[in-house]
Amino acid sequence: MAAIDFRAEAEALSEDLRRLRRDFHRHPELGFQEHRSAGIVARQLRALGLEVTEGVGKTGVVGVLRGASEGPTVLVRADMDALPIQEETGAEYASENPGVMHACGHDGHMAMALTVARLLASHREALHGTVRFVFQPAEEGLGGAEGMVNDGVLEGVDYALAMHLWNEKPVGWLGIADGPTMAAADRFQVRIVGKGGHGAQPQVAEDPVLAASQVVTALQSIVSRHVDPLEAAVVSVTMFRAGTAFNIIPAEARLEGTIRTFAPEVTREVRKRFHQTVQGVAQGMGCRAEVALDSLTPAVINDPQVAAVVRAAAAETLPDATVDARARTMGSEDMALMMDDVPGCYFFVGSNNPARGLDAPHHHPRFDFDESALPRGVALMSAAVVKMLEERPA
Ligand code: NI
Secondary structure, three states: OOOOOHHHHHHHOHHHHHHHHHHHHHOOOOOOOOHHHHHHHHHHHHHOOOEEEEEEOOOEEEEEEEOOEEEEEEEEEEEOOOEOOOOOOOOOOOOOOOOOEOOOOHHHHHHHHHHHHHHHHOOHHHOEEEEEEEEEOOOOOOOHHHHHHHOOOOOOOOEEEEEEEEEEEEOOEEEOOOEEEEOEEEEEEEEEEOEOEEOOOHHHOEOHHHHHHHHHHHHHHHHHHHOOOOOOEEEEEEEEEEOOOOOEEOOEEEEEEEEEEOOHHHHHHHHHHHHHHHHHHHHHOOOEEEEEEEEEEOOEEEOHHHHHHHHHHHHHHOOOOEEEOOOOEOOOOOHHHHOOOOOEEEEEEEEEEHHHOEOOOOOOOOOOOOOOHHHHHHHHHHHHHHHHHHHOOO
16 A cells, blocks of 8 residues: 555645634633533544544543554544633734633644544544544643543553644754653642741741741752752742741741652652751751642653654654654653553654744743644654554554
């Protein structure tokens, strides 16, 4: 059978892709509120003849496409949620929902995944297996993947694929890494309890502001002094709250922030040092500390054999692309939960275009991307699915 020219087929659908993306963009919805988006997704998947289940993991949608012949099952995941940001792009397709914006590109992810479904549905004869399209709610820190996994989306799945538009890189760039590609994320909440008093009488108080300040500084020694310089780790204190008035030493101070790591042994070491540092410094300053340290997501780790199939698909479908096999970000993704037991590949599709001013970072009020990235993502994902079902990497 002649190879399908997914590049040409996806380019031919560019207008539809753009229209679909812009419609999602005008009507962004926060995590677990993606009712309109999920409705459109479900309707379109049904129209393509897929078996559709709604309300998976709350507002998620699953569509099953059965190929002409038996074979493994590939999961293709797209996220649907927007962010609590007031859009400032001034685009004619800007958000019509005040304070809510597709500032991460998930509008593009939905449009691309629906178009992949459309292309693959028109090529059932080339599919040696099943494609399960998973439209996930609440990727932005609310745990949408967990609900879908609990509702069974991984049952019988052999491979998992997902992609993200990537505005740090230009259209034409692809990040398809072997091994770790997105970091494990922890969230910490620290309460430093001292003894409040008059601002003029520090000797009878135990100042939690000073103690918390020392904690913030000391935490920066974890990465610099306790992590192998060839490994990656981040400790960021992003919230510091204390006090009510200029002349009162408060009784407590609160810190929150995030830890990002890749290697499990680094994660363990950083967590251990985090507890020791917070407790030790707080005590040394006459206070006590309460620490809550929660794992949000594990690292996203690509299976090298699956990643190799995706890179081979890229070489055939997008031969003009620049492929980075070592693409990594300290950002995190709950797709990690879907790739924990299932070999998979999470790849990045360059989407910026500085010449057109389309290069604001993800989660920025002026975030927007070059829509010519959309057919490229569609072509690569479609080709990767077909190849995965054919080659069945171990
Ligand atoms: Ni995102």
